[in-house]
Amino acid sequence: MSTLKVNKPRQKTSLASRFSLSTFAWFLGLLLFFPIFWTLLISFRQEVDAGTFPPKWIAPFTLENYEKVFKVGAKSFLLNSAIASIGSTIVILALAFPAAYALSIKPIKKSKDVLSFFLSTKFLPPIAALLPIYLILQKLQLLDNIFALTVFYVAMNLPLAVWLLRSFLKEIPRELVEAAELDGASTIKILYRVLVPISMPGIAATSLICFIFTWNEFLLAINVTGFGAATAPVYLVGFVTAEGLFFAQLSAVSIVVSLPVIIAGWAAQDKLVSGLSLGAVK
Secondary structure, three states: OHHHHHHHHHHHHHHHHHHHHHHHHHHHHHHHHHHHHHHHHHHOOOHHHHOOOOOOOOOOOOOHHHHHHHHOOHHHHHHHHHHHHHHHHHHHHHHHHHHHHHHOOOOOOOHHHHHHHHHHHHOOOHHHHHHHHHHHHHHOOOOOOHHHHHHHHHHHHHHHHHHHHHHHHOOOOHHHHHHHHHOOOOHHHHHHHHHHHHOHHHHHHHHHHHHHHHHHOOHHHHHHOOOOOOOHHHHHHOOOOOOOOOHHHHHHHHHHHHHHHHHHHHHOHHHHHHHHHHOOOO
C-alpha cells in the first residue's frame, strides 16, 4: 500500500513536467518562428500598410512586391548564388572525401598535424584575409568574377568539410575496407563503390552545411564583386535604407533569398539528422 501511495504522485509529477516541457518547447518554437512569419506576412502588403505602428494584422493582399523584386534583376543574383553554392559544394566533396579517407581509415603520417592545420584555418577571422584576396583578384583581373569567387568559397569551406567527413568515416568499420582490398578493389573503387554509399547521410549533411554557408556568405561577396557577379545577400542589402523605407519590398527579397536554403534544409532534414548523429562525438 505504501508503494502505491508513493508511485502515484511521482507519476502525476512526471506527466506534469512533461506537459510543461512540451508547452515550453512549443512556445519557444513559435517565438523563434514568429519573425519569419511576420516577414512573410509583410511581404504581401503594400508599403503604406507595412510601415504602420502599431502594426496591422489585417491588410489588403498584394503581389506587387515580388513583381518589383524580379523586375529589378533578382534572377541574375540568384543564379550567381546558385552557381557559387552548388559548384563549390561539388568541388568540396570531390576533394574532401579522399582527404577525409586519408585522415581516418588510412591515416597518413602526421595526420593529426594535418587535421590541426585544417582546423586552424577556420579560426582565422575572414576580415584578415579580405585584403590579400582582393589584391590577388585585382592583380589577376578577376574581380567581379563568379568563378573566382567560387574558388575562394571552396578554400573557405574545404577544411570544415574534411573535418566533418573524417568524423563520419571514422565510424565505418575498417573490416569493410580490408575485405574490399582482399577482393582486389583499388583505392578509387573502395572510395566510390564501398564508402560513398555507406556515408551518404554524412555526405548529405556536409553538402547541406557547405551549401548554406556559401549561400549566406556576404563579406567576401560584397567586396570582390560588382553587378555582374554579385550574389543574393548582396542583392538583399541593396534594399536596406537608413530611413527604413521599402519595408515590404525588403521583406519580399528576404523571403526570396531565404527560400532556397529553407527548401534544401527541409528536403534533406532526415539525412542531416542521421548524418550529424553518425559523426557525433561519442
